[in-house]
Amino acid sequence: GEDTNAEPTNNSVEGNQSEGETVVIGFSGPAADHGWLGAINSAATAEAEKYPDIDLRVAEGTNDANLQISQVEQFINDQVDAIVLLPTDGAALTDVAIRAMEAGIPVINVDREFSSPFAARATVLGDNYGMGVSAGTYICEQVGDQPDAVVAEIAGIDALPLTQDRSEGFKDALAGCGLEVTNRVSADFTVQGGEAAASQLLAAAPEIDALWNHDDDQGIGVLAAIDAAGRDEFIMVGGAGSANAMREIESGDSVLQATIIYPHTQAADGIRLARLLAQDKAMSDLVEIEVPNRVVLNAPVVTSENVDEYLPTAFES
């Protein structure tokens, strides 16, 4: 249903929850080769299962743009009712998304943004730059009073634009209080990568004041390395917001003092939006009768003070 002039059937929570005509939603995302992406997939399928009127088609997760394009093409051929797409590379999938839109299939772009506004009917984004800013701001609050504080960063997969965005935000926020990143390593979002990068980093920087680790899944490894090295002179901030990390924060005796949420529910939200779009429904809680075309999710900081609020919905990495 692309006819934007159509009157939405309703926009109340109850109305939106009620079963409508069955819609086929195609979902394609990158290979679930690390915890957050695994959580993204699980949350998406779990969300779809909540609705008897959703028939979810999941394509094999892949890091190959060529393959992902052919999966979307398959969805177009099958004339699914909506496509939720977490592209392996936003720009690379833009063209096929436009083709889907042209074929009358609404595309919901998740997490990694397309390079054209015509490629998606709705976009759900985490705020990567904002994440870096949140982390940097928090660290400024904690150690900003020491002008020569050593700030270290353990990034995720360096080749991904999102990593660049996070680091950019981090750098900009730190600059606000006159700090800069002294040691930076990158891992690969995996536990083993986090452990390996962290142990090397700790050897290279004998004295650290604050450390930002982009991803809580690799954080398990980072914490293991910190533990093994017996270091606790610094504060650590995480990223993504896994249940694990939150339990660490809750415990109070960990170097991990805070984590910045990067919602793992983006695809699940995408699926909900897709269903609404396909069934010509609107978003509840908005006066607007149309589903908005851009939802940027917040990147809040979770600390021991507010961890109780976030823990119940956090993902088990």
Place this chain on the structure above:
Amino acid sequence: MSRSNPLGKFLGGSAGRNIGLIIALALLFIVGAVTSGERFLNLDNMLTILRYASIFGVIAIGATFVITAGGIDLSVGSVMGLTTVLATLTSVQLAATNSSWLLMVVVALAVGVGAGLINGVIIAYGNVVAFIATLAMLVAARGVAELISGRSTQIVTNRDFLSVMRSNFLGVPLLIWIFLLVAVAGWFLLNRTTFGRRTVAIGGNLEAARLAGIKVKRHIVLLYVLSGLTAGIAGIMMMGRTTAGTSTHGLLYELEVIAAVVVGGTLLIGGRGTIVGTVLGVLLFSTLINVFTQNNLDTSVQAVARGAIIVVAVLLQQRFAVRGTGRRKGAL
């Protein structure tokens, strides 16, 4: 095995060698047709399978030559990524807009050839084992691509280039035509030219090839250049398909490509290569993924099934290919 059968002859020297693969492919098609019916069998879906296969397939054709000669090229995916980054540089695209979109093509091909040349020289003249030399290139080319692109994805802005790459001919997308062309040219090169015969000779018995007066080192360099060239062609196709150039293009292609070539029946130890087999191997892999998606299989289940099917395909291929080739070396 009959050599007088012209169809058999075309199918890579002896039909038998490919029968196993054809059976595997046919089985897969039957599974696809039974489980997804019309949705699987329609023309659009076939074109989808082929479009996906084409980029991958072009690289696999180049790899077939290297493997037939007893070598290996792990750098293909990474080199392909590098070609897309350099061809989509703002300066190149600007120049291409002012002159011709062909400039982008030329840049991509030149980068591929250059990388292949470096591989070839290190392997042939540096005597570095191909596995290591091309693994080093895999790592290094990715690094260069990241540095040059600043790790951001570069959008293809050249309209002419895009419209050419997306055109159809006789209802079939250009990408598929390119694959077909490269495959036919590869078949001809391998089976009907001195270059091809020498490639087989080097893979079968390097010393004998040298004794026959073949300039083995030079030939090895040419083989890796060829592999780089197909990576460049694939890069062009990738840019057309994704409208983007990035260092992450071609990530993890290395093993997949080799798997498709070897499942196709080319010997990893060299001395026997089949382009038809490679094409079938590539089709097998891309059809497999298509059938999986059609059936909405869980990714992890797909992985398990994929592992099993690869083994079964090779067993099938061998079941029919072993006959008549007598004692084989390298059972390991």
Place this chain on the structure above:
Amino acid sequence: MSRSNPLGKFLGGSAGRNIGLIIALALLFIVGAVTSGERFLNLDNMLTILRYASIFGVIAIGATFVITAGGIDLSVGSVMGLTTVLATLTSVQLAATNSSWLLMVVVALAVGVGAGLINGVIIAYGNVVAFIATLAMLVAARGVAELISGRSTQIVTNRDFLSVMRSNFLGVPLLIWIFLLVAVAGWFLLNRTTFGRRTVAIGGNLEAARLAGIKVKRHIVLLYVLSGLTAGIAGIMMMGRTTAGTSTHGLLYELEVIAAVVVGGTLLIGGRGTIVGTVLGVLLFSTLINVFTQNNLDTSVQAVARGAIIVVAVLLQQRFAVRGTGRRKGAL
């Protein structure tokens, strides 16, 4: 080259073979010392290098056997991941808490051995080329690990296990002792036992080994079992080190491990293997990463430098190893 020199003998049969690597490693140490001084040279940093090397190194020891026999095992990383997932299952950890943490060790080893057994049987009795069989296992084992873990990371809750794995002995972490132990055991197994002798014989000339009455197929199965076993040991170490079990453990190890073994001087075509070389190769790779981190090098620059250094290391290694061994096969 003198075989009467006992040190030379220890260094993998002939000192010369490893001299190039030792030089490369020494150069790297000099670079590290010059650029980072005390920070690089202190004991803690050395232990960091060794701890990092240890897990990887244990796998490489197993891989050395497979490669010496002319085979290849691409599945090691993926199998390692699978062992950690199964050993950290809630049920296993519960049972381990009630009985002994050794249960987790046993589960990990059993899973590794089982996967190796499947690899070996498919290769030896199914005649599937090792590259394909173990690539299929790589894909399938990862899939199984994802299915079992539901793609989540399982935390090691067994305190006893963790405290043992993180203990020190004579000031050196247990992980490093395990690596040392596996390396020494591997050295003896390869150089001083009938098992090692058979391994070299099969890699050198499979047909001759068969005709000499060696049970080649059974031995090949054992080799892949050994490789699976070292993957299991590495899995145990990984759980201790990361306090977690997940299907992403061991991701992309396949090529790195082979590279370390081959850079160490083991021939990819089989017939010659050196444990000392493998250890040096592993140390080279881990020192490299350490030096890079010490110097806060950009990831992409690291990649480029890494590619170049790998090639240089191999050239150095060959420069010194070629002497006296005459013409080598498989130059390609």
Place this chain on the structure above:
Amino acid sequence: MTASGAPAAPPQPVQRPLLEVRNLSKSFAGVRALRGVELDVLPGEVHCVLGQNGAGKSTLIKALSGVYVPDGGEIRWNGEPVELARPADALALGIATMYQELDVVDGLSVTENIFLGHEDARGGVLRIRDGRRRTRELLALLGHDDLSPSAEVGSLSAAGKQIVSLARALSRNARLIIMDEPSAILDSGEVANLFRVIRELTGQGIAVVYISHRLEEIRQIGNRISVIKDGYSTASSLPVVETSRADLVRLMTGRDVANVFPPRKPPSSDAPVALQVEGLGLAGSFRDVSFTVRAGEIFGLAGLVGSGRSEILETVYGARRATSGTVTVEGRTLRPGSVRAAVNAGLGLSPEERKSQGLLLEEPIYRNVTLSTFARFARHGWLNERAEKAAARKQAEALQLSPPDPDRAARTLSGGNQQKVLLARWLIHGTRVLLLDEPTRGVDVGAKTEIYALIRSLAAQGVAIVVVSSEIEEVIGLADRILVLDAGRVLATGNADEMDEHAVLDLVLKGSAQ
């Protein structure tokens, strides 16, 4: 031999030499393979190069073919000094070579092998039909219309490959063809064929350098002889007709070698049966082969190339799984298709292709010698390398292996010494039944006599021996009893002293005619 015939008259001495080699030297790490070799080859002559195993013959011809660059000395072609840096240089001059190690590519067809490196092509595109036609012509010239130009060479027997190799040398239109032991794997019929071709070549003025360890052949085909010993020329350009066999042997070995075949000492007829083969068959190769060999007896298998002799040995040994029949060793029936069972029962095989089937070329000699017995020098899998090496050294000394250094890589040994390594392997094993496939292929006269004596003495110690050889006189001279085979069928079995070469050949030819 059917190939008998008077040697061609020596060419006119006034001719200028086509090829002159002066004081050539070449060393490998630690080994001086050539140190002052002289050679003159005239157009239209067959120049034989003789020498013991390891004398340096192959090294010499490799220097002439551009494979090795000599360390010193001079090579002149038509009076001009030349440098041969790579094989292509020698080929360009008109020097074509058949190498001792088969240098064919298994995966290519007959045509493709023959024209490898100088394909019939236009602009790089093969002219397949032309290539096939020329191949057929060459094969017809060689008397082998039976070989298909498109057959894959990997499917040919060793003899078939040798023929392809010869056709390749001819295809080069060379002025000098070097043949390094071309007859080693040919039977007498094929050798006669080869000689016919050589005569045609020399008739056209083409020169041939011919290397062989079979002295009778040299007397038949050669014009002049040069002898190399330990890398030196001990004689140059001796006319064949004026040189006696004894002289040649003395020039090669520095001593007299007499009495080629040791006297027979047939086992007493009540000696126990060591090996019993009954109704053995292998689909597509041979069928219904039965024979018994008693302890102490030497049993010969005779037949033409490709008659299935090697396959019978391999099947008896379990290396191929028999499709019918049984093999019984000292009363125990062997599990078919299991080499291990055969070895445990006391069987040993010295295979036909030493390099691809027998040796670990890069491994030291002692490990090659103990390849089937190293487990004996181990306790609980733990090797006692000292004992192992000592045993290997003792065995090597008993066989007069040269050089006697057990640590050298097997690759650096000459052909004859490699053969001794394989024999040593089974001697250490204490094999009860020894299967020898072409045990003297490529072995020089001196070593040959030693190997014959060795085989005889083994038999005297009660070992049952089965010998396959393409030299019929060798089978007859060595064996106590003989089985004659044609195309996988047993033609006759009989006592060796009741047969001679002609009788066997007649049998075979009649068999084939059927």
